[in-house]
Amino acid sequence: MANILGVSRGGYYKFIESRKSVHQERDSYLLKRITSLFEESRQTYGSPRIHAVLKTEGEKVGLKRVARLMREAKLIARKRQRFKLTTKVDKRLPVAENLLQRDFTAQRPNQKWVSDITYIWTSMGWLYVAVILDLFSRQVVGLSMSQKQTKDLVIRALQQAIRHRGHPQALVHHSDRGSQYASHDFQNLLKAYGITPSMSGTGNCYDNAAMESFFATLKGECTFFEHYKNRDQAKNSIFDYCFIFYNQERIHSTLGYMSPKEFETRALTLEERVY
Secondary structure: OHHHHOOOHHHHHHHHHHOOOHHHHHHHHHHHHHHHHHHHOOOOOOHHHHHHHHHHOOOOOOHHHHHHHHHHOOOOOOOOOOOOOOOOOOOOOOOOOOOOOOOOOOOOOOOEEEEEEEEEEEOOEEEEEEEEEEOOOOEEEEEEEEOOOOHHHHHHHHHHHHHHHOOOOOOEEEEOOOHHHHOHHHHHHHHHOOOEEEEOOOOOHHHHHHHHHHHHHHHHHOHHHOOOOOHHHHHHHHHHHHHHHHHHOOOEHHHOOEOHHHHHHHHHHHHHHHO
């Protein structure tokens, strides 16, 4: 055949050896999809999340293979960074009982909300960020940002959450004992909407671990890798991360690898079918 085709035996065998095997072709195909998913996740997904997405797409591939391909391509997910929160407690203000007792599960939306404040550095100074999470789906329902760490910061976050969630009933709002949350104005607002307050124990970050985890995710996947020139730039970045990526796109292992929005939508649809 080599004589008929006018090629050398050495050239033929070189051609055969250079061809990719079926396994190599499959790896090449998977790597392209893995790389695409990795970029779509803003470089935040590790192999477990990438594997979960591939499974939902109908791909038959093992977690170890996904991990190997990502490792060989040096696709390394952004890692959470440790950070420190500051809570200013005013002993003159009343505090509420800890109703959660570290139970961060909820059976329905708008049953338990958790809230806290963190801060982000910009070239123009600190930006303080108040967030409210719904523990049912871990969805961000309230967000407020300001250059000052005042009671107005947490009041605006609560007002936004109430507007977004349609004035929920039988709701518990959990926070730390910071002066912003313990302030008379904030507590009066909770009372006006029939919301039951709950507060962590003194200096115990584990009592609000769900919020601590969210802030670690926010900083580890978003703000830690940015150098904000001013507060407006930081605000836009954080708003986009919380309401566009985190709520609607980012899948959570605790939610069966669904986004908060998808998880909540499916739960409400199922409830409607039952009733």
